[in-house]
Amino acid sequence: MSRVERAYQGAGCPRCFSPIPGSVLQQGRVYCGTCALEFTAAAFEPALPRRAPSVPERTSDAAQCARHAHNAAVAACERCGAFMCGLCRVEVEGKALCAACFDRVRADGSLESTRTTFRSWRTLGLHLAILGAMMTPAGILIGPASLFATVRGISQSRKDGDEGGAAGAVLAILLGLFVTAVGIFFLFTMMRVLDAVPAAKAVRRVR
Protein backbone atom coordinates (compact mmCIF):
# COMPACT_ATOMS: atom_id res chain seq x y z
CA MET A 1 0.00 0.00 0.00
CA SER A 2 1.44 3.33 -1.00
CA ARG A 3 1.91 6.38 1.21
CA VAL A 4 -0.95 8.12 -0.56
CA GLU A 5 -3.53 5.47 0.34
CA ARG A 6 -2.24 4.91 3.85
CA ALA A 7 -2.56 8.57 4.71
CA TYR A 8 -5.73 9.24 2.77
CA GLN A 9 -8.32 10.97 4.92
CA GLY A 10 -10.42 12.71 2.31
CA ALA A 11 -9.92 16.02 0.52
CA GLY A 12 -6.88 17.95 1.68
CA CYS A 13 -3.31 18.81 0.77
CA PRO A 14 -2.04 16.93 -2.30
CA ARG A 15 1.46 16.56 -0.80
CA CYS A 16 1.06 15.74 2.89
CA PHE A 17 -2.61 14.65 2.58
CA SER A 18 -3.55 16.39 5.79
CA PRO A 19 -7.25 17.34 5.79
CA ILE A 20 -8.15 20.95 4.96
CA PRO A 21 -11.59 22.41 5.73
CA GLY A 22 -13.98 22.71 2.79
CA SER A 23 -14.42 26.46 3.30
CA VAL A 24 -10.67 26.96 2.75
CA LEU A 25 -10.64 24.69 -0.31
CA GLN A 26 -13.45 26.73 -1.88
CA GLN A 27 -11.11 29.75 -2.12
CA GLY A 28 -9.36 28.35 -5.19
CA ARG A 29 -5.79 29.19 -4.15
CA VAL A 30 -4.91 27.26 -0.99
CA TYR A 31 -1.86 27.24 1.28
CA CYS A 32 -1.22 24.14 3.38
CA GLY A 33 -0.01 25.13 6.84
CA THR A 34 1.43 21.66 7.48
CA CYS A 35 3.80 21.26 4.53
CA ALA A 36 3.89 24.86 3.20
CA LEU A 37 2.59 23.88 -0.24
CA GLU A 38 0.54 26.35 -2.24
CA PHE A 39 -1.85 24.82 -4.72
CA THR A 40 -4.82 25.52 -6.99
CA ALA A 41 -7.97 23.77 -5.84
CA ALA A 42 -11.32 23.10 -7.48
CA ALA A 43 -13.66 21.85 -4.77
CA PHE A 44 -16.91 20.05 -5.50
CA GLU A 45 -19.96 19.08 -3.56
CA PRO A 46 -21.18 15.76 -4.93
CA ALA A 47 -24.89 15.14 -4.96
CA LEU A 48 -26.14 13.16 -2.00
CA PRO A 49 -26.02 9.42 -2.49
CA ARG A 50 -29.04 7.92 -4.11
CA ARG A 51 -31.67 6.52 -1.86
CA ALA A 52 -32.09 2.78 -1.92
CA PRO A 53 -34.92 1.86 -4.25
CA SER A 54 -38.20 1.52 -2.47
CA VAL A 55 -39.26 -2.09 -2.49
CA PRO A 56 -42.88 -2.85 -3.23
CA GLU A 57 -44.41 -5.04 -0.57
CA ARG A 58 -45.75 -8.34 -1.74
CA THR A 59 -49.45 -8.61 -2.35
CA SER A 60 -51.19 -11.96 -2.10
CA ASP A 61 -51.01 -12.79 -5.82
CA ALA A 62 -47.51 -11.43 -6.58
CA ALA A 63 -44.37 -13.57 -6.71
CA GLN A 64 -42.13 -13.21 -3.69
CA CYS A 65 -38.38 -12.58 -3.55
CA ALA A 66 -36.37 -15.74 -2.88
CA ARG A 67 -34.50 -14.08 -0.02
CA HIS A 68 -36.98 -11.53 1.30
CA ALA A 69 -40.35 -13.17 1.70
CA HIS A 70 -42.14 -9.88 2.38
CA ASN A 71 -40.93 -8.20 -0.80
CA ALA A 72 -42.48 -8.60 -4.20
CA ALA A 73 -40.21 -9.94 -6.94
CA VAL A 74 -39.30 -7.41 -9.60
CA ALA A 75 -37.24 -9.70 -11.87
CA ALA A 76 -35.67 -13.11 -12.14
CA CYS A 77 -31.92 -13.64 -11.93
CA GLU A 78 -30.54 -14.18 -15.44
CA ARG A 79 -28.07 -16.74 -14.12
CA CYS A 80 -29.98 -18.91 -11.63
CA GLY A 81 -33.57 -17.87 -12.33
CA ALA A 82 -34.38 -17.02 -8.70
CA PHE A 83 -36.99 -14.31 -8.13
CA MET A 84 -35.47 -11.18 -6.64
CA CYS A 85 -36.72 -7.93 -5.20
CA GLY A 86 -35.30 -4.47 -5.80
CA LEU A 87 -32.82 -4.94 -2.95
CA CYS A 88 -31.33 -8.14 -4.36
CA ARG A 89 -31.18 -7.05 -7.98
CA VAL A 90 -27.71 -6.15 -9.25
CA GLU A 91 -27.48 -4.75 -12.79
CA VAL A 92 -24.08 -5.41 -14.26
CA GLU A 93 -22.90 -5.52 -17.88
CA GLY A 94 -26.51 -5.44 -19.05
CA LYS A 95 -27.56 -8.42 -16.94
CA ALA A 96 -29.78 -8.54 -13.89
CA LEU A 97 -28.26 -10.87 -11.31
CA CYS A 98 -29.15 -11.79 -7.77
CA ALA A 99 -26.67 -10.90 -5.03
CA ALA A 100 -25.43 -14.48 -4.64
CA CYS A 101 -24.80 -14.95 -8.36
CA PHE A 102 -23.09 -11.56 -8.53
CA ASP A 103 -20.71 -12.66 -5.77
CA ARG A 104 -19.97 -15.92 -7.62
CA VAL A 105 -19.29 -14.38 -11.04
CA ARG A 106 -17.23 -11.64 -9.44
CA ALA A 107 -15.16 -14.21 -7.55
CA ASP A 108 -14.43 -16.30 -10.65
CA GLY A 109 -13.46 -13.18 -12.62
CA SER A 110 -15.91 -13.68 -15.48
CA LEU A 111 -17.30 -10.16 -15.20
CA GLU A 112 -14.90 -7.84 -16.97
CA SER A 113 -16.17 -4.67 -15.27
CA THR A 114 -15.63 -6.06 -11.77
CA ARG A 115 -12.07 -7.27 -12.31
CA THR A 116 -9.61 -5.25 -10.30
CA THR A 117 -6.34 -7.10 -10.91
CA PHE A 118 -4.58 -7.88 -14.18
CA ARG A 119 -1.19 -8.93 -15.52
CA SER A 120 0.80 -6.10 -17.05
CA TRP A 121 2.01 -7.71 -20.28
CA ARG A 122 3.42 -4.47 -21.66
CA THR A 123 5.69 -4.05 -18.64
CA LEU A 124 6.82 -7.65 -19.01
CA GLY A 125 7.49 -7.12 -22.74
CA LEU A 126 9.56 -3.99 -22.14
CA HIS A 127 11.57 -5.58 -19.32
CA LEU A 128 12.27 -8.67 -21.43
CA ALA A 129 13.41 -6.45 -24.31
CA ILE A 130 15.81 -4.58 -22.01
CA LEU A 131 17.07 -7.87 -20.58
CA GLY A 132 17.56 -9.17 -24.13
CA ALA A 133 19.55 -6.05 -25.05
CA MET A 134 21.87 -6.75 -22.12
CA MET A 135 22.18 -10.47 -22.97
CA THR A 136 22.32 -10.39 -26.75
CA PRO A 137 23.52 -14.01 -27.20
CA ALA A 138 20.21 -15.13 -25.67
CA GLY A 139 18.28 -12.74 -27.94
CA ILE A 140 16.95 -15.59 -30.08
CA LEU A 141 14.91 -16.69 -27.04
CA ILE A 142 14.31 -13.44 -25.17
CA GLY A 143 13.45 -11.33 -28.25
CA PRO A 144 10.44 -13.38 -29.40
CA ALA A 145 9.28 -13.72 -25.77
CA SER A 146 9.43 -9.93 -25.45
CA LEU A 147 7.50 -9.47 -28.72
CA PHE A 148 4.86 -11.96 -27.61
CA ALA A 149 4.37 -10.21 -24.27
CA THR A 150 4.23 -6.76 -25.90
CA VAL A 151 1.69 -7.83 -28.53
CA ARG A 152 -0.41 -9.36 -25.79
CA GLY A 153 -0.11 -6.13 -23.83
CA ILE A 154 -1.24 -4.11 -26.85
CA SER A 155 -4.28 -6.33 -27.32
CA GLN A 156 -5.01 -5.96 -23.59
CA SER A 157 -4.86 -2.16 -23.97
CA ARG A 158 -7.16 -2.29 -27.00
CA LYS A 159 -9.62 -4.38 -25.04
CA ASP A 160 -9.59 -1.77 -22.27
CA GLY A 161 -10.07 0.96 -24.89
CA ASP A 162 -6.88 2.78 -23.88
CA GLU A 163 -5.92 5.89 -25.84
CA GLY A 164 -2.37 7.22 -25.60
CA GLY A 165 0.71 5.88 -23.84
CA ALA A 166 1.88 3.80 -26.81
CA ALA A 167 5.51 4.97 -26.62
CA GLY A 168 6.51 2.18 -24.23
CA ALA A 169 4.95 -0.48 -26.48
CA VAL A 170 6.65 0.95 -29.59
CA LEU A 171 9.99 1.00 -27.78
CA ALA A 172 9.47 -2.59 -26.58
CA ILE A 173 8.62 -3.78 -30.12
CA LEU A 174 11.62 -2.03 -31.70
CA LEU A 175 13.93 -3.33 -28.98
CA GLY A 176 12.39 -6.82 -29.23
CA LEU A 177 12.94 -6.89 -33.01
CA PHE A 178 16.51 -5.65 -32.59
CA VAL A 179 17.25 -8.24 -29.90
CA THR A 180 15.76 -11.02 -32.04
CA ALA A 181 17.79 -9.91 -35.08
CA VAL A 182 20.99 -9.78 -33.05
CA GLY A 183 20.17 -13.19 -31.57
CA ILE A 184 19.67 -14.68 -35.06
CA PHE A 185 22.87 -13.05 -36.30
CA PHE A 186 24.76 -14.43 -33.28
CA LEU A 187 23.34 -17.92 -33.85
CA PHE A 188 24.28 -17.96 -37.55
CA THR A 189 27.74 -16.60 -36.81
CA MET A 190 28.30 -19.31 -34.21
CA MET A 191 27.08 -21.97 -36.65
CA ARG A 192 29.46 -20.72 -39.34
CA VAL A 193 32.34 -20.67 -36.87
CA LEU A 194 31.54 -24.20 -35.73
CA ASP A 195 31.26 -25.31 -39.40
CA ALA A 196 34.58 -23.66 -40.18
CA VAL A 197 36.50 -25.34 -37.38
CA PRO A 198 36.49 -28.96 -38.76
CA ALA A 199 37.25 -27.59 -42.24
CA ALA A 200 40.31 -25.78 -40.92
CA LYS A 201 41.47 -28.95 -39.20
CA ALA A 202 41.05 -30.90 -42.41
CA VAL A 203 43.14 -28.32 -44.33
CA ARG A 204 45.93 -28.59 -41.78
CA ARG A 205 45.82 -32.40 -42.00
CA VAL A 206 46.18 -32.26 -45.82
CA ARG A 207 49.18 -29.95 -45.55
Add this chain to the structure above:
Amino acid sequence: MARKLLGTLSNLTVRKRVYLAPDAVEIDEIDGYTGTRRRVLLDEVLLVTLDRRRRWLNVFIWIGIGAMFSMPSMIMALSARAPGGASGAAFAVTAIIGAPFILVALAHLLVGTDYVTVFGKRTVAQMAFSLRKGRARSTFALVRERVQQAQERARTAAADGSAQPETGDPLRRLS
Protein backbone atom coordinates in the same frame (compact mmCIF):
# COMPACT_ATOMS: atom_id res chain seq x y z
CA MET B 1 -15.39 1.67 -23.40
CA ALA B 2 -12.61 4.10 -24.36
CA ARG B 3 -10.40 5.69 -21.77
CA LYS B 4 -7.76 8.32 -22.26
CA LEU B 5 -4.36 8.29 -20.61
CA LEU B 6 -4.12 11.40 -18.45
CA GLY B 7 -0.75 10.92 -16.81
CA THR B 8 1.50 8.70 -14.77
CA LEU B 9 3.15 8.66 -11.38
CA SER B 10 6.14 6.43 -10.74
CA ASN B 11 8.51 5.66 -7.94
CA LEU B 12 11.15 2.98 -7.56
CA THR B 13 8.69 0.16 -6.94
CA VAL B 14 5.25 1.12 -8.25
CA ARG B 15 4.08 2.75 -11.46
CA LYS B 16 0.64 4.28 -11.73
CA ARG B 17 -1.12 5.11 -14.97
CA VAL B 18 -4.16 7.33 -14.63
CA TYR B 19 -6.91 7.19 -17.26
CA LEU B 20 -10.07 9.19 -17.82
CA ALA B 21 -12.99 6.81 -18.43
CA PRO B 22 -16.51 8.05 -19.25
CA ASP B 23 -17.69 7.84 -15.64
CA ALA B 24 -14.51 7.69 -13.58
CA VAL B 25 -10.83 8.38 -13.26
CA GLU B 26 -9.18 4.95 -13.33
CA ILE B 27 -5.85 4.21 -11.71
CA ASP B 28 -3.83 1.23 -12.93
CA GLU B 29 -1.25 0.59 -10.25
CA ILE B 30 1.46 -1.74 -11.54
CA ASP B 31 3.61 -3.41 -8.94
CA GLY B 32 6.02 -5.78 -10.65
CA TYR B 33 3.92 -7.42 -13.36
CA THR B 34 0.64 -7.36 -11.47
CA GLY B 35 -1.71 -4.46 -11.90
CA THR B 36 -4.50 -3.32 -9.62
CA ARG B 37 -7.28 -1.12 -10.92
CA ARG B 38 -9.04 1.46 -8.77
CA ARG B 39 -11.62 4.06 -9.70
CA VAL B 40 -12.48 7.52 -8.52
CA LEU B 41 -16.05 8.02 -9.71
CA LEU B 42 -16.54 11.43 -11.30
CA ASP B 43 -19.81 12.06 -9.49
CA GLU B 44 -18.07 11.42 -6.15
CA VAL B 45 -15.05 13.69 -6.65
CA LEU B 46 -14.53 16.11 -3.77
CA LEU B 47 -11.50 18.04 -4.95
CA VAL B 48 -9.16 18.44 -7.93
CA THR B 49 -5.84 20.18 -7.31
CA LEU B 50 -2.86 21.42 -9.31
CA ASP B 51 0.47 22.16 -7.64
CA ARG B 52 4.15 22.42 -8.45
CA ARG B 53 7.02 20.86 -6.54
CA ARG B 54 10.67 20.08 -7.02
CA ARG B 55 11.55 16.41 -7.26
CA TRP B 56 15.05 16.41 -5.87
CA LEU B 57 15.45 12.74 -6.77
CA ASN B 58 15.13 13.63 -10.48
CA VAL B 59 17.75 16.36 -10.15
CA PHE B 60 20.22 14.04 -8.41
CA ILE B 61 19.55 11.18 -10.86
CA TRP B 62 20.31 13.39 -13.89
CA ILE B 63 23.42 14.82 -12.28
CA GLY B 64 24.49 11.26 -11.39
CA ILE B 65 23.97 9.98 -14.93
CA GLY B 66 25.89 12.96 -16.33
CA ALA B 67 28.73 12.35 -13.89
CA MET B 68 28.82 8.65 -14.73
CA PHE B 69 29.15 9.23 -18.49
CA SER B 70 31.63 12.08 -18.23
CA MET B 71 33.74 10.42 -15.51
CA PRO B 72 36.33 8.74 -17.82
CA SER B 73 37.12 11.95 -19.70
CA MET B 74 37.08 13.90 -16.43
CA ILE B 75 39.66 11.54 -14.92
CA MET B 76 41.73 11.86 -18.08
CA ALA B 77 41.51 15.65 -17.97
CA LEU B 78 42.56 15.80 -14.34
CA SER B 79 45.28 13.22 -14.76
CA ALA B 80 48.72 14.69 -14.04
CA ARG B 81 50.32 12.62 -16.80
CA ALA B 82 48.11 14.00 -19.56
CA PRO B 83 49.89 16.53 -21.80
CA GLY B 84 48.45 20.05 -22.02
CA GLY B 85 46.60 19.61 -25.32
CA ALA B 86 45.15 16.24 -24.37
CA SER B 87 43.97 17.64 -21.06
CA GLY B 88 42.10 20.47 -22.80
CA ALA B 89 40.49 18.05 -25.26
CA ALA B 90 39.43 15.79 -22.39
CA PHE B 91 37.84 18.76 -20.62
CA ALA B 92 35.93 19.59 -23.81
CA VAL B 93 34.72 15.98 -24.13
CA THR B 94 33.64 16.02 -20.48
CA ALA B 95 31.66 19.21 -21.04
CA ILE B 96 30.04 17.91 -24.24
CA ILE B 97 29.02 14.59 -22.70
CA GLY B 98 27.92 15.99 -19.36
CA ALA B 99 26.17 19.16 -20.57
CA PRO B 100 22.86 17.60 -21.73
CA PHE B 101 22.39 15.78 -18.43
CA ILE B 102 23.27 18.85 -16.41
CA LEU B 103 20.85 20.89 -18.51
CA VAL B 104 18.04 18.43 -17.82
CA ALA B 105 18.88 18.51 -14.10
CA LEU B 106 18.80 22.32 -14.21
CA ALA B 107 15.46 22.24 -16.04
CA HIS B 108 14.05 19.98 -13.31
CA LEU B 109 15.42 22.36 -10.72
CA LEU B 110 13.99 25.49 -12.35
CA VAL B 111 10.70 24.26 -13.83
CA GLY B 112 9.84 21.56 -11.30
CA THR B 113 7.16 18.91 -11.56
CA ASP B 114 3.44 19.65 -11.74
CA TYR B 115 1.03 17.34 -9.95
CA VAL B 116 -2.67 16.93 -10.62
CA THR B 117 -4.54 15.19 -7.81
CA VAL B 118 -8.14 13.99 -7.85
CA PHE B 119 -9.65 13.31 -4.44
CA GLY B 120 -12.62 10.98 -4.31
CA LYS B 121 -14.64 9.81 -1.35
CA ARG B 122 -12.58 6.67 -0.80
CA THR B 123 -9.46 7.01 -2.87
CA VAL B 124 -7.22 9.46 -4.64
CA ALA B 125 -5.62 9.64 -8.09
CA GLN B 126 -2.41 11.55 -8.60
CA MET B 127 -0.29 12.15 -11.69
CA ALA B 128 3.01 13.95 -12.20
CA PHE B 129 4.07 16.02 -15.21
CA SER B 130 7.79 16.65 -15.32
CA LEU B 131 8.70 19.74 -17.39
CA ARG B 132 5.19 19.82 -18.95
CA LYS B 133 3.34 22.69 -17.35
CA GLY B 134 0.90 23.12 -20.23
CA ARG B 135 -0.07 19.46 -20.21
CA ALA B 136 -0.64 19.57 -16.44
CA ARG B 137 -2.85 22.65 -16.77
CA SER B 138 -4.89 21.15 -19.61
CA THR B 139 -5.31 17.88 -17.68
CA PHE B 140 -6.46 19.81 -14.61
CA ALA B 141 -8.97 21.75 -16.73
CA LEU B 142 -10.21 18.59 -18.47
CA VAL B 143 -10.76 16.68 -15.22
CA ARG B 144 -12.44 19.68 -13.61
CA GLU B 145 -14.80 20.06 -16.57
CA ARG B 146 -15.68 16.35 -16.67
CA VAL B 147 -16.32 16.30 -12.92
CA GLN B 148 -18.57 19.36 -13.20
CA GLN B 149 -20.53 17.73 -16.02
CA ALA B 150 -20.85 14.39 -14.18
CA GLN B 151 -21.98 16.02 -10.95
CA GLU B 152 -24.43 18.23 -12.81
CA ARG B 153 -25.89 15.11 -14.45
CA ALA B 154 -26.09 13.37 -11.08
CA ARG B 155 -27.91 16.36 -9.57
CA THR B 156 -30.34 16.51 -12.47
CA ALA B 157 -30.99 12.77 -12.22
CA ALA B 158 -31.57 13.04 -8.49
CA ALA B 159 -33.93 15.98 -9.00
CA ASP B 160 -35.83 14.15 -11.74
CA GLY B 161 -36.12 11.09 -9.53
CA SER B 162 -34.55 8.84 -12.13
CA ALA B 163 -32.87 6.95 -9.31
CA GLN B 164 -36.26 5.59 -8.36
CA PRO B 165 -37.13 2.06 -9.47
CA GLU B 166 -38.59 1.82 -12.93
CA THR B 167 -42.33 1.84 -13.25
CA GLY B 168 -44.44 -0.43 -15.42
CA ASP B 169 -44.89 -4.14 -15.14
CA PRO B 170 -42.29 -5.28 -12.60
CA LEU B 171 -42.54 -8.93 -13.64
CA ARG B 172 -42.11 -8.40 -17.38
CA ARG B 173 -38.83 -10.30 -17.30
CA LEU B 174 -40.51 -13.35 -15.88
CA SER B 175 -42.70 -13.96 -18.90
